[in-house]
Amino acid sequence: MIVLGIETSCDETATAVVEDGRKVRSQFICSQIAQHQPFGGVVPEIAARAHVEVLPSLIEQAMSEADVDWDQLDAIAVTAGPGLSSSLLVGVTAAKSLALRLNKPLIPVNHLEAHLYAVLLGEDVPPADEIFPAIGLLVSGGHSCLVKMNNPRSFNLLGQTLDDAAGEALDKGACLLKLGYPGGPVIEKAALHGNPHFVRFPRGLAAGDPTATSGTLPRAYCFSFSGIKTALRYYLEDNPTTFTNGKLNDVAASYQEAIVDALISRTKKVLEKEHVRCLACGGGVARNKLLRKRLAELAESHKLRLRIAAPDFCTDNAAMVAGIACADGILQPAVSPLTLDVSPQLRLTR
Ligand code: KG4
Numbered sequence: 001m002i003v004l005g006i007e008t009s010c011d012e013t014a015t016a017v018v019e020d021g022r023k024v025r026s027q028f029i030c031s032q033i034a035q036h037q038p039f040g041g042v043v044p045e046i047a048a049r050a051h052v053e054v055l056p057s058l059i060e061q062a063m064s065e066a067d068v069d070w071d072q073l074d075a076i077a078v079t080a081g082p083g084l085s086s087s088l089l090v091g092v093t094a095a096k097s098l099a100l101r102l103n104k105p106l107i108p109v110n111h112l113e114a115h116l117y118a119v120l121l122g123e124d125v126p127p128a129d130e131i132f133p134a135i136g137l138l139v140s141g142g143h144s145c146l147v148k149m150n151n152p153r154s155f156n157l158l159g160q161t162l163d164d165a166a167g168e169a170l171d172k173g174a175c176l177l178k179l180g181y182p183g184g185p186v187i188e189k190a191a192l193h194g195n196p197h198f199v200r201f202p203r204g205l206a207a208g209d210p211t212a213t214s215g216t217l218p219r220a221y222c223f224s225f226s227g228i229k230t231a232l233r234y235y236l237e238d239n240p241t242t243f244t245n246g247k248l249n250d251v252a253a254s255y256q257e258a259i260v261d262a263l264i265s266r267t268k269k270v271l272e273k274e275h276v277r278c279l280a281c282g283g284g285v286a287r288n289k290l291l292r293k294r295l296a297e298l299a300e301s302h303k304l305r306l307r308i309a310a311p312d313f314c315t316d317n318a319a320m321v322a323g324i325a326c327a328d329g330i331l332q333p334a335v336s337p338l339t340l341d342v343s344p345q346l347r348l349t350r
């Protein structure tokens, strides 16, 4: 089964051709970071226009690098949500047109599910019965969730952030620290030369009643990152010399430490209750080396297999989109190219 994947949910235009849900035959990512950098965040109009400009040639490049003819494709998969509606629309329109023109099945993909599926990409991945059930930590720019993964496409949401996502906290923190955008990589770089125990930033949701719930979710499994960001703001207001006294790296390291610590402590609580085979992690923040190290230690202490998406498959990419469309070599149900619409608010709900 050969699937062409298209991803345009935010500020990366990406295409990929994946075979049997695992083997990535080609993948291309065109990042728009340089175009958004002057604004300190993603500007939706710029993003959508940039997708329109590069997507056609990225599709052709993915097909040619994979050495696949149009008639060899078994399906076209596209991110339908969540994301910026005008950006999603570019990918979805392209996928609909291709599916109609080629008379191929069209498979809409949930971007959040695809981020978790990314842990299964690659040819060295163990069989599903050695991985599932798994606990999945999804950490992207807009989402921080803990889920039980029953199989590659079945999830139970266990916990999530009540406000900002971890990636968002890193992006906003980097802006306050005047380090640039996107925040994760620049904070990680500054933190390399800093003391993570220089300032103790809050870890969000102070330990309270362990049985308390937020909505239907146990509070013990939920995150809150908006307080960490506010604490950084106040710290910098109280200590304006941070930018000139050589302590910026220490503050960045302390900020990264607090975010990683918050992610790990909730994951640990889940692992103490749930009996699973594997700990999995995907999403842009999963590129972070400190988080990867702490997850490895956590998996080791619980004697669990660890699957963290390969760095190229953590941030937005289309291999995860084409992959989940054909998980276990079985195509997901297709939809009509005439009716598919974007779902900017799609959630991780299965
Ligand atoms: O998954 P992703 O590419 O896009 C969304 O679906 O949101 O995640 C982007 C997020 C950004 O917040 C970015 O700062 C963060 O991933 N990120 C990182 C690193 N690389 C990207 N966070 C921490 N460490 C990194 N090395």
Ligand code: ZN
Residues within 6 Å of the ligand: 111, 115, 140, 141, 283, 284, 315, 316
């Ligand atoms: Zn993403």
